[in-house]
Amino acid sequence: MKKLLKVLSMLVLISASVFAIQFYFDKTHPKIQVELKDNALSCSLKYSGLKNSVDFTVDEKNNYYIAYKNKIQIIKENGKSYDIFKDPELDIHSIDYFKNNLYYSSKDKIYCYNMKQNKNTVLLDNLPNYGDYKDSLLKVRGEYIYISIGAATNSAVVGDDNKWVKKNFYAHDVTPEDITLRGINFGKYKRGAFQSYNTNSLKGQIVPQHFPGNASVIVYNIKNDSSETFAWGIRNIGGMDFTSNNKLICSVGGMENRGSRPVIGDTDYIYDIEKSIWYGWPDYSGGDPVTSPKFKSVKGSPLQFILDNHPSTNPPAPLYQHKSVGTIGTLAVDANGDLKSRDCIFFYDNSDNMIYSFRGAGSPLAEVKFKDISKISSIKIYDKSLLTLDGESGYLYSIKRGKINVKPEVNKSIYLYLLLTVILGIILILKNQNS
Incomplete structure (x- = not known):
């Protein structure tokens, strides 16, 4: 016994x-739970342990910088990792690298962190980031930083759907250019466009320009510390990148069925954003006027314009119109054609946790399917790889053309x-x- x-x-x-x-x-070598729809692509897990990360960037020495809500972490090429800085007052959303500087957005400010001096500097402040789309994206291109500023509301009217109004009662969308109102007001309280909560508008009322304004892209000159409006009338941008010939490509969210001025029938879009152009918000979407049969109000009746003397009666059409609204997020452009064709656009749809590719014509192709608990916060193309950050699971994937090491290297010991x-x-x- x-x-x-x-x-x-x-x-x-x-x-x-x-x-x-x-x-x-x-624990140290998590299994890859990614389904590739294209057999010509392969996936490897580059880094794990990045839970709650929001964005990332890479420098010329192949060091990775991972942004979290209140800190930025570096992962050096040799694998060493540590926090560069941490500040509980921050709420970081977007990050990019250029010439030993990290540029990042947090709340209503754009910062530059100089890594040689270990110094943070505020480049821009008082951005109107207090509403529905309060997180600015930024992208460095040469000596310029392109910065998105979202709309404060769904369709320019503050309503009961805007929960932030309890803390910021007098806030509303501000316009980057002068506009004239038609005096159309909505609901029991006669709520007007570009006015604070429960405030009506008047016919012929001129709303003066304000810089920076909502629903716009601004550009900041790194050399001379100057900034200006690049384009406007862009409701909210979920992703931005550049093509091989320097075209700014953005995913843009359409208007939704909510608030004092609900819109039914809109979708998300991908646009080529050009300088000094008005893209239609809040009276046009996807190049179409809200008075067209495509759109309806909550009662099924046609919508009305709220602006008079539009900057254009023919705003640009999008490159791509999506199947749904409020689902397209981050995107990346394959400028060199490393994975697909030159300037192919990859975008993430949060409704089905899928990355799609769009080549400029036809329907998008499903490329990468993620598990249900994943939430892709950022995708970027670097070193012939589509780098994909799953901030929810804490994984950074590398997706490439051809066969690569799809399993993490095993310690033979x-x-x-x-x-x-x-x-x-x-x-x-x-x-x-x-x-």
Whole structure:
């Protein structure tokens, strides 16, 4: 009986050792749970342990910078990782790198962190980031930083859907250019466009320009510390990147069925954003006027314009019109054609956790499917790879053309430990049986 107990004890010890080593391996080498729709692409897990990260960028030395809500972490090429700085007052949303500087957005400010001086500097402040789309994206191109500023409301009228009004009662959309109102007001309280909560508008009322304004893209000159409006009438941008010939490509969210001026029938879009152009918000979307049959109000009746003397009666049409509204997020442009054709656009749809590719014509193609618990916060193309940050799971994936190492490299010493544990267990069992 004692021999049997000893044998069972040895078996339990071996099983526990194997389980412990396997647990360690699974924890340090997570399994890739990504489904590739194109057999010509392969996926590897570049980094793990990045849970709650919001964005990332890479420098010329292949160091990675991971942005979280209140800190920025560096992962050096040799694998060493540490926090560059941390500030509980920050709420970082977007980050980019250029010439030993990290540029990032937080709340109503744009910052520059100089890594040689270990110094943070505010480049821009008092951005109107207090409403529905309060997180600015930024992208460095040459000596310029392109910065998105979202709309404060769904369709330019503050309503009961704008929960932020409780803390910022007098806030509303501000316009980057002078506009004239038609005096159309909505609902019981006669709420007007570009007015604070429960305030009506007047026919012929002129709303003066304000810089920076909502629903716009601004550009900041790094060399001379100047800034200006680049384009406007752009409701909210979820992703931005540049083509090989410096065209600014953005995903733009359409108007939704909510608020004092609900819009039914709109979708999301991908646009080529050009300088000094008005893109139609809040009276046009996807190049179409809200008075067209495409759109309806909540009662099924046609919508009305709220602006008079539009800057244009023919705002640009999008490159691509999506199937739904409020679902397109981050995007990246394959400017060099490293994964697909030159200037192919990759975009993420949060409704089905899928990355699609769009080549400028036809329907988009499904490329990468993520597990349901994933939430892709940023995608960028670097070193011939589509880098994909899953901030929810904490993984940074590398997706490339051709076959690459789809499994994390295994430390071979783990197999040696397993083998020695099994051999030791067998010796102890045999010894007990012979005694």
